[in-house]
Amino acid sequence: MSRPADVTGEYDVVGVGLGPFNLGLAALLDPVPDVNAAFFEAAPRFAWHPGLMLPGTTLQVPFLADLVTLADPTSRWSFLNYLHERGRLYRFYFYERFHVPRAEFDAYARWVAESLPSCRFGARVTSVSPAGDGWRVVVETADGGVEEHTARSVVFGVGTRPHVPAVARDVLGADVFHTEDYLTYREKAVTASAVTVVGSGQSAGEVVADLLEAGLPGGLTVDWFTRSRGFLPMEYSKLGLEHFTPEYTAYFHGLPGPTRDEIRAGQDLLYKGLSAETSERIYDLLYEATVDRADPPVVYAGGCELRAIEPSPVPGRRWRLTWRQRDQDRTFTRDTDVVVLGTGHEPSPLPLPDGVVAADALGRPEVALDYRLALASGTPSTLFAQNAELHTHGVGAPDLGLGAHRNSVIVNALAGREIYPVRDRTVYQSFGVPEEVRPDDRT
Template structure:
């Protein structure tokens, strides 16, 4: 999702969607400025939900010259996982802006109003919306904001000390992804939201060498669904929500008694996601601040232990899977489906031209076995895209931790040498410093507001978005909870002053 610069929509603008009879038509995009143009105050690279949240909130900051770029031709959110009926795992209030600015034009409820769907949503009484609906909402925002620009591929970022600006070299791409022109844009500050990429563990990578056998990551599931269903036997690998949704969809599509599906997971159980009210407070700004203040070795130990906070399966999906399996026993017999947790894949490879062979090991039994299958879905998650290539010229100025990862301060800024006076913010590249909430949609608006407050405080001396000082009933660590909010104190100010 790496992207690039574009033109400044002009200071103080309040963009709005097109009138009623044109509202589905994208706002025309001017081309990115050349080096002679005024620099942006903030240039965003990547337009996923997090930078889109920042773009939407930045739209409400008068005088802020901001632009956001992505190399893709348009916005798409995990299109390979838009399975019929699949829902978002956070409430609709965790949209792009509401938890920072519920009066924003870019709320999910206002999207429904513009689509004349507010009353149907009201009567549906849904707290968790369909993934396809969230994708459509984000596309509405991305197409309506004048600061978002697609078909722009960021290539390199440099610091121009003489001008006190960042230089971003970028390529204009046509609708087919082919290069049209090279350009350079300047910005005072950057925000990197280049997102994550599908992760395939090392033992499973040889499966990609079997072109005649459908072996796909769950990120490409829907586009390969018919090919997978045509396979004699299907194996799903992965214990999280994506693996569960893929397994359920395949199960529902296969005839009773002839399912021939195996579901494998490394976790000791197909476990539900932690969704208790107090457990969810790990996704509050309070916990993020507590986590960031912990020693690096403690943070590194905590993240793997907290897998059930973000890698478990929601109870509705678990229930639906059990209900479907149970329904297939009503006429006697058992479905031809195998669900085995506690299993890891040691090695994998081709077996002829139509099958792959998985060598398995059970953690608790200490036993090994072999599984031959004719299709594999790798629901093995995602990893943060490395920043190295894009930021290579800044390498000497970047500070890292003991593990060589970028050091990120409490305000989501990369820690840079003092010679670089511009700020580089990161979104969803700081789990090692900010914890399990870094990739969570529920913290998107708050993090965007923290970034904008830091920027507006620098540019104007004032923070634009008032934020709560306390957000959780739980007090994380000793020393007592933060004081109750009074006056205009904000969490950003608390973070800035320690």
């Protein structure tokens, strides 16, 4: 049973959650003496997608998209300084890679988290509610204690949670699980007789590659189906990457809501899809497995929508999956033992009372260009959100490369002055009507 609550702190800002984005905010606030900050995270320590720390996986963005560099390359919390502190700078120099191992980014972020006095782990924020001109933040600690803090501003960095299709929610467990839990159940998957992977994003592709490498030699049967029309590569051309910039964010935010939704519906491959390296790895594994041998028991197809998961009537199989091929409008079934859901993520709910934040017609929070959550009361807001604004700010919301920019905007708002410069022009491309040929300018 929780102990009675104590008022234990008054802060200028409280951060809720400590994923990479709020951790970056904590790092950028560290040298700002007049902003008193505290960040709370329910997990016992920093861990970034621990279920997907497979050997050989790398970040999908360059190492410059660390917690701070794109806002302040002189920060002591940069990735390069982490390497320097760990005696790895020359090793990285000879490594000659722009995309670093995912495990090393996790180790770097954990180093920052464990070094910043403003970061507290094992402390779950259970509610945030209005209190005078600020906010009352209730925190439950790992030992069952309850703390109450007050803050002038609150920044939510609660991130996302795995999206599980409705057909799978009642059967989740050790043999039906999301890719977020893959390492937890990996041994069961690679030693099973048959595994089905659902989805065609990067996480699903990495799981398939691992299953082919570790399971095919033992006779594993692999099914890989996706609702998408194919196993398509993520957009990674230089001109395409300019969508992950402050300019595009501002352009997108300024469009009407229905227009934003229409645009984003056609932009999946800007932030979803497979990396070229993972696609090549899968194909190469299949090619090598067929040298002087029959094709392995691997089936993969696009345009297939999962309709049902039921116990299998086939002896030795655990589950029967019903699929609909969308283009042909035909239904088929496949039997399997393990199901891995690479079905993406959805925003985690904010620990706020109903009715505090203004929402659009679809129930999504209204988020201003400076990342403030609009209040239903219409009063000026001191609530901010990180990675909860895909629908208002576009495809860059979950991207690590825009985290430092977003945090620069938030830090400047919290401090009431410019701490970190926010550049007006960072790319060559113009979004919308170019300034010099606007019709209004020629009348």
